[in-house]
Amino acid sequence: MNASLLTVFGLAVVAATLLFTIAVARRRNSRRHREIRQLLDAADALEARLRTARSEIEAVAGDHIDDPVHDALREMLRQRLWLREHGDTASVDELQQVRGSIVDARSRIEQQLDRIERARVPVT
Template sequence: MNPYLILGIAALIIIAAALVGMTLAYRRRADRRALSLHRLLELADRLEGDLKTCRAGLQQAHAVMSLNPDLPASSEQEARHAIDAGLRSLLAQRIWIRDTAPTASQEELDKAVASMNDTRDRLRPLLAALDRAQHELDSAMREHLRREHDA
């Protein structure tokens, strides 16, 4: 067999293998980007849900406290501003996702995912504390109404 033919076939096999490798690497990178973008959108939805749950819980707590003068007053306005600030920040993040994420580097996407995860992690104990406080408020209100009824 002609040595040039063997070299030509070997070169074609090497080129084909390189093309397959590059295609697989590109596909893995594209899949990772798509997964990161999907995760970002999913986290944004969950964070929005967390913030809205927090807002509803605070509104309910303030409504109960306003009915019972024996309970200490709380800074409803301050709490409302904090939740609104969180929602505005989330809106800015959603705009970043819409405008920048499609062309962002994988590192930028990973940082955005990590940041949103961190925010949810910080919010989780606050939501649990709010839930406990709501239960305590409900119990205090029932006790107050029971004492009023018995008097």
């Protein structure tokens, strides 16, 4: 009877360990999926803002200027390619860093657009 109790206890420990491992893996994957979704949302928002910025800059300066949005769009493409190649294996911290760089880029674009808007206002 003792041997069968030990076997049952051992199986219970193995089952509990397996369930715990599955729960941790699901939680980690959930965080990863959420982070990837947030990263893609940030990238989409920046890309949309960049396209608007390009239109606003062209409206003010015309077509005969260097396109400051071009480099930002190229960086967005680089980030998306990185995500496609490394997104499945990247850590949550790496994903957060990439999203942070996208958020920072959007902030810089917003500052530039604010300067353009101030330059448009006629001096009285």
